[in-house]
Amino acid sequence: MIRIEGLTKSFGDKAVLDGVDLEVKRGESMVVIGGSGSGKSVLLKHIIRLLRPDGGRVLIDGSDISGLDEHGLNDLRRRMGMLFQGAALFDSMSVWENVGFALRQHTSLKPREVRRIASEKLRMVGLSGIEDVMPADLSGGMRKRVGLARAIATEPECILYDEPTTGLDPIMADIINDLILSLRERLSVTSVTITHDMTSAFKIADRIAMLYSGRIIEVGTPEEIRKTSSPVVSQFVAGRAEGPIRVEGGYA
């Protein structure tokens, strides 16, 4: 469904992505792992065209999305949902207005109907009775779940998760993992998740890809990644300070 070919992107004179190739099949849960600042978010933002590639292509269902006009782009985005790292809820709107935002903008549904659908999506992520709360009054875990409800409100075919478990306590992180899994089963969506949380990666992934030095250096099932022969991947998976990965400002 998603095919990335030779994607390059630089900011100033720093090459962040340096020829990324990756394919995500329909219905698959792909997890991209990599260190902080390795360009994972940049990669994810290219899939929904928040960023445009300097070189290479992003193909969705076989068509290059960099050539889309505004109309085509909006059609594409209606088929996708994205959960942002900080949830990115609109803080001028209540929870249900956040969840129902796309429905209010793009359908002629009555507010009451939108609210009903929003409540239903909120129940899917395990929340109820907070429809009229403002986002500022929610905890981090709740904000992420509201963000997730907003991402699935238009029943997308594909969901992009930007560090869904970062900044959450381990139990809340696991609740989010379970939600991602159950949404996948119930809605049979394709998903791309970027994370550096290996517990989460092993739990939700069909396949894991490692982004390092601007390229995908290994792709495999969780089992294959666990048994990798690559010293870079095994260092990251095991979370060791010593190894081939050099961290700026680190001791290695």
Added chain:
Amino acid sequence: MRAEASTPALLRPVEYLGAILMRPLSLAGGLVIMLAKTLRLVFAPPYNLRNLFRQLVEIGVNSLPVVLITAAFTGAVLALQSYIGFKRFGAEGLVGSVVALSMTRELGPVLTGLIVSGRAGAAMAAELGTMRVTEQIDALETLATNPVQYLVVPRFLSGIVMLPALTVFSDAVGILGGYFVSTRVLGANPTLYLNRTWDYLTITDIYHGLYKAIFFGGAIALISCYQGYHSEGGAAGVGRATTRAVVMASMAVLISDYFLSSWLFQ
């Protein structure tokens, strides 16, 4: 781009000059692009009437108290100062005309513009800046909503509607402030003062002030939204964007005021 260390010494002044010129040029280009996008999207559905209404209230209604107080005292001090000056050559009878002409042609729109730059301009830059750094603007895009249409269009429209509306109030209250000081403090004859006020004031004076106000409203909204929209670097970045928005919008009001005046009043 940072200056490369490898630039030959002879070319460095050229590079330096280029870097100085680059900033205002890219800013001007960015503003023109945002203006073009805004104008293209003004009449395009979906219409966000709720956003528009919120901004009309924020820019118009909520700025009104400050505008009224400023105008009242400006009109008052104008009457006081011109009375002192005009008395020296026996022209104190003209105070009413001076207050009326100064308020409608110049001080009404300019002071309103400066107040709205500081109040609403800062709020626009801070709100859009925060939305940028917390990825809310990206989120709008992923929800298939054009952020310029959703955020900038209602602010731009509110600016060009509300600035002239506020200016009308400012003009009226400024003239009233002058009238009050002249008749109650300086002992002018109320009937004579009012006659003098209307004698030299034409409807064109008021219109010209309002044309300027429309321009100021659009410029303030556009500059403030632009600064917020393109802010980066967390809370500090939003602070810098807000400062830049207020400074630039105020400068734009004062500088464009001269050129609009020389063009409208020739």
